[in-house]
Amino acid sequence: MRLNKPALYTAATTATLALVLTACGGSTTGATGGSWDKNATVDIGSLYEPQNLDNTAGGGQGVTEALNGNVYEGLFRLTDDGKVEKLLAQDYETSADGLTYTFTLRDGVKFHSGEELTSADVKYSLEKVLADDSQSARRSNLEVVKDIATPDARTVEVTLSKRSISFVYNLSYVWIINSQAKDLKTTEDGTGPYTLGKWTRGSALSLNRFAGYWGEAAANKEVVFHYFKDASALNNALLTNAVDVVTSEQSPDALDQFKSNQNYKVNSGNSTTKLLLAFNDKAKPFTDVKVRQAVSAAIDDKKLLESVWGGYGKLIGSMVPPTDPWYEDLTSVDIHDVTKAKKLLAEAGYAKGFSFTLDTPNYDPHPTAAAFIKSQLAKVGITVEINTITPNEWYTKVYKNRDFTATLQEHVNDRDLVWYGNPDFYWGYDNKQVTQWVEQAEEATTTARQNELLKKVNRKTAEDAASDWLYLYPQIVVASTKLSGYPLNGLNSQFYAYDIKKTG
C-alpha cells in the first residue's frame, strides 16, 4: 500500500492549516445571460470533504466550502471580493467608545426547522465559537468579546473588552445556528438558501433549495458536492460531465485539456494563498536581517512561479495579497539580484556561504520549490539540505516546537499579515515597533487609520525580509460553459452556490 499520495496530504494539510490559514474571498461572475433551468442540479467537484458538519468542531475547510453561506449564514457576509456586507444583521450601531455593538436582526428569518431567528440564537452561536472546546479558527480573534446581552428578541448587544476594528469582519465567520439544534456534526439547522440533503461520507453531500428562505431563492434546485482525493480523478469527472465545476484546480498540467475545449471555461481569480519560505528569525543565521535579505534576493521567484504554475499566479513582495485592504505592490523590495545577495552575505560574514536545513512538506508544490531554492542558493554559496516531512510532522516540529531553521509552507488566509505582530508565532519575527503597529491598527477608530498602520507593517516586514514570500497562488475555477454565477476567488474557501445558473 502506497500512501504518499499528494492529494491525500493536501487534504490533511487542509484539515490542519486551513482552519486559520484559510483564504478569504469569493465574488460571483457577472455573466448570467439567457434563460436557465431553475430546477437544475449543479454538480460540484471538490478535493475538500468536510470532516464533520460543525465548523466549531474541526469540520475543516470542506465544511466552509459546502455550508458557509449556503446552509448557514452569519450576521455579516464576506463577499467574493473580500468586502463585508450585512446579512442577518439588518443594521448595527457602535457606541462612542467603540466597545459596544448593538445589532438589529433581520425580520422574518426562519431556520430550516421552521423556528424563527431570535437574539438568543445569535448569543448561542457566538458563545459556541468562544467555548473552551471550540476549535473555531476565529476563537482567538473573538476573545475580545466580554459580554453578550439580548434586550429583546431582535436586538443583540455585544460588549468588547477593548476596541477591535476587525470585529464585524470576524463576525462574518460566525454561523448563526438555532440554539435548540442537536447533532450538529451530522445534521444542521441554519437559515441559508439550502437545507442539507444527504451526506454520504467519502463520496458526496447534497443541498436542496429551502422553500422558506427569507431572501431571494437559490437559482438552482439542488447542489451536489462530489468529493475526490485525487486531482486527476476530479478532472476526469469534469471531462465526463459527472461534475459541472471544479472549485479549485490544483494541477496546472490539467488545464490545457480544458483551455482547448470550448465546452469549458477556465477562470483565474485572486487567491489569498501565499507560498512562503519562512525563516526561523530566532535561529542562526536567519537572526541576521542581511542573511534573510540575501536569501530572498538570491531566489528568482518569477522563474519559480513560471515553472510551477505556467502563466498563472502572481508575484508578491510581502504577506499581503491584492484583495486585502492594505495591499501595496512591494515586489520591488524583494527583487532578484545575485550580486546584491553575494554582497549582503559578505557583509553578514558569510562570504563563503553557509548551509541550512529546509523542512519541506511532502506534497506539491513544496518539494519542487525546495529543489528550485536549493539550486538557486547554490549559486551564492549556500548549501540547502532538504528535509521532507509530512504535514502532521510539520505541525509538531515546526509550528509547535519551533524546531527548524527554515521551512516551506502555504498560508491560505486573508488578512494574515498581523501574525508578524506576534513574536510568539512560529517564525519568531520580533519587532516591537511592528507589534505595536499591529495592536494600534486593531484598536484604530477608522479603517483609514487601520490601513495606514498595516501598510507600515507591510513595508517594514518586507524590508526586514521577515520571510521570503515566493508567490501568490492562482485560484482557478474550471467550469462547464453551461454554468454561470459561480464564485471566482473562493476567498476563505467559501463557495456560494445559490447564484449558480445552469442552462439546459
Next chain:
Amino acid sequence: MGRYLLRRLTFLVVSLALASVVLFVLLRLLPGDPANALTSVGASPDQIAAARHSIGSDRPLPEQFTRWLGQLVRGDLGTSFVSSLPVGPEVTARLDLTLPLTLAAFVLAVVIAVPVGFVAAHKRHTWYGALLSGISQLGMAVPVFWLGMILIALFALNAGWLPSGGFPQDGWDAPAEAVRSLVLPVVTIALVMSASLTRYVRSATLDVVNSDYLRTARALGASLPAAMWRHGLRNASVPVVSVLGIELASTLLGAVVVESVFALPGLGSMLATGIAQHDYPVIQGVLFASTLAVLLIGFVADLVQRIIDPRLRDRLSGVAR
C-alpha cells in the same frame, strides 16, 4: 473436525488479540500528534491541551489501550478523533462498496486465470501457450493505478461508455448506476490479479501433468483432459486455493490505490484519510476489520483445501487415525 475447528477458532482469537496490540503500539510510534488535525494555526497551548484531552490522547498508553479493547469487545470501534463520529457504522458503510468490489474482481480473476493458466501449461510448446504465459508474466509487472488510468482513458474519456469514477450517492439503491461505476475498477483489479493467478495455475498444472499418477492414468488409456478432470484438477487446486486466499486478502488491503484512481468511497480511501490525519481510531478500526477479514479468508481457504484433499485433514489437525 470439531477439535480442528476449535483450534482454528482459538488461533483466530489469539491472532486478533496480538494484531490489536501490534496495531495499537505501532500507530503510537508514528511521528506526529493526532491533536494537530484538531487544532488550527494560532491555537493556544490551552486549546491544544484541550484537544488532546477531548480525544483522550493525553492519558497513559495502557489506559488508552484497555479502553479501546473494552470497546472492541462490545463491538464498538470507537469514535474518530477528527470527525467525532463513530467509526463502526462508517466501516460497515464502506464495506458495502469494498466487499462487492473485491469479490467481483476475485471471481472474474479466477474465471480468467483458471482456463488461461491451464492452456498455458497444457499447450506450453505452442506459440499461443507461450504467448499466454508471456502476457501473464508481463501482467504481473503492471501497476494497478496505471492500468486503471489506461482503462479510464479508453472507456470513459474516449468512448464515454462508463463513468470515469465515483459511486452513486444513493449507493446500491441505484443498482444499475452502482454496477456501472464498478465495472472499470473490477476489471482493473481482476486483470492485475489474474496475471499472477495464471502463473500459479500454470505451474500447479505442470506439477500435476508431470506427476506419476497422471502418467499412470494416461498409460491406462485416459486422454489428458479426462485424466486431468478425474485426478489432476483436485491436486492442482490445492496450492491454487491457498494462493487465492492470499490474493483475495491482498486485494482487500490494496483497494486503496484503485479506490483513489476511481474516486470510490471504500475502506481503502477511509484508511488513507485516517493515516494522513493521524486519526488512530479510524486507522485501528479499518485495519482491525481488514485483519479479521484476512484471518477469515485464511480460515476458509484452509477449510476448502481440506475438503479437496483428505490427506490434509489428518496432517493439519494432527490426529492419527
